Amino acid sequence: MEKSVMVVGIDDSDHSFYALEWTLQHFFSASPENSPFKIVVVHAKPSALATVGLAGPGAADVLPYVDMDLKKIAARVIEKAKEICAAKSVSFAFLQFDIAEIYR
Numbered sequence: 001m002e003k004s005v006m007v008v009g010i011d012d013s014d015h016s017f018y019a020l021e022w023t024l025q026h027f028f029s030a031s032p033e034n035s036p037f038k039i040v041v042v043h044a045k046p047s048a049l050a051t052v053g054l055a056g057p058g059a060a061d062v063l064p065y066v067d068m069d070l071k072k073i074a075a076r077v078i079e080k081a082k083e084i085c086a087a088k089s090v091s092f093a094f095l096q097f098d099i100a101e102i103y104r
Contacts, residue, residue: 003037005037043074043096046070
């Protein structure tokens with residue numbers, strides 16, 4: 001029998017990590033392997049341009065640094081989600097995408 005899929009979207013806020021922990025506690029804690037659900041954790045990395053919100057002569061110089069910082073934040077989000085799921089012995093699928101890719 002195919003399991004239903006539960007999707008949890010997270011960012012780098014404490015609220016989203018709490019939501020992930022709450023979901024795991026209430027739907028996966030008793031026996032993760034016998035859970036009626038699979039879980040997919042989604043993280044959408046904002047684009048540097050949307051984060052900076054400026055255009056003009058200096059924007060091109062700043063954007064690579066902002067993008068590098070956003071990638072570091074995304075890596076931390078992924079690691080923390082992995083730690084939370086591992087603590088509950090829940091395996092998960094992780095989907096990460098760049099918001100800018102949606103609009104292309």
